[in-house]
Amino acid sequence: MNTFLSLALSGLQFGAMYGLVAVGLTVLLRSANVPNFAQGAFGLLAAYVGWDLATHHHFSPAAATLAGIAAATALSYGSNRFGLSRIPTEHHLAVVIFTIGLTFAINGAVQVAFGTDLQQFPNPLPTTFMTVSSFTFSLTSVVTIVAGAVLAVSTSLFFRYARYGLAIRATASDPVSAEYLGVNAARMTSAAWIVAGILAGITGVLVTSQTYLGPSVMDDLLFPAFTAGALGGFASFEGVFAGGLILGLVQSFGAGYVTASFAQSLVFIVLLLVLVVRPQGIFGSREISRV
Numbered sequence: 001m002n003t004f005l006s007l008a009l010s011g012l013q014f015g016a017m018y019g020l021v022a023v024g025l026t027v028l029l030r031s032a033n034v035p036n037f038a039q040g041a042f043g044l045l046a047a048y049v050g051w052d053l054a055t056h057h058h059f060s061p062a063a064a065t066l067a068g069i070a071a072a073t074a075l076s077y078g079s080n081r082f083g084l085s086r087i088p089t090e091h092h093l094a095v096v097i098f099t100i101g102l103t104f105a106i107n108g109a110v111q112v113a114f115g116t117d118l119q120q121f122p123n124p125l126p127t128t129f130m131t132v133s134s135f136t137f138s139l140t141s142v143v144t145i146v147a148g149a150v151l152a153v154s155t156s157l158f159f160r161y162a163r164y165g166l167a168i169r170a171t172a173s174d175p176v177s178a179e180y181l182g183v184n185a186a187r188m189t190s191a192a193w194i195v196a197g198i199l200a201g202i203t204g205v206l207v208t209s210q211t212y213l214g215p216s217v218m219d220d221l222l223f224p225a226f227t228a229g230a231l232g233g234f235a236s237f238e239g240v241f242a243g244g245l246i247l248g249l250v251q252s253f254g255a256g257y258v259t260a261s262f263a264q265s266l267v268f269i270v271l272l273l274v275l276v277v278r279p280q281g282i283f284g285s286r287e288i289s290r291v
Helices: 002-032 039-056 061-081 093-114 138-162 163-173 175-181 187-209 220-230 237-256 260-277
Strands: 127-134 136-139
Touching: 002 039, 002 136, 002 138, 002 163, 002 187, 002 220, 002 237, 039 061, 039 220, 061 187, 061 237, 093 237, 136 138, 138 163, 138 187, 138 237, 163 175, 163 187, 175 187, 220 237, 220 260, 237 260
Parallel strands: none
Antiparallel strands: 127 136
């Protein structure tokens, strides 16, 4: 029983990380129609900046974490403001290539600035252990899952009820009409990139504080995050986060009861099944077209 609970908790913990990256991807897909392959790279920068400030400049873990998130947010905003906004939105392939190139550029800059050795980000979360009955678990795992769920719900509420969130949705739906109603479309698109940058920074800190800090750590999460988004249908922030939790559980149980290599293959198997059986995702709704 303890083995089952350990695998479930580990799956939910990593699923929360997948889900958070997927939430950031969904922000830009829904508000700017951009599949941002650089979402993980923004989180990587946040982790390295925070680690450098805490290790070499004696910042407290909390202050270093906030500075890292701010750096990721600034880079996300700048990438759109001074780069992507200059590419016509109808050139979808150029947008994809830009975000992929941005990923390689950030990864290369990080390696030049901070080196390639594996590091450990100072964990800003509590590292105590708790025991319930005979099951012992880390409080960090629980906090990660809860924090991820809170961020997903908060993002959803922001886009549903907040003034800026509604304006971003209006711009994404019909930018011309939004402009006629007094909404600054360019500003709303920038706001979406800021939200995505904040989520990327938080995710980068959570991931590297619980695993390791290295140039490829966030790349390993990007494909599972897209799979989590496909599971959720990229329709709702709660849905894609739930997709991340489901994928994390599938991987964890696959690794625990079969093999670790099979668990990696499960990501592709799950993605193919979703695309074939329910391409709109588990939580997405089927589009109805009238002829």
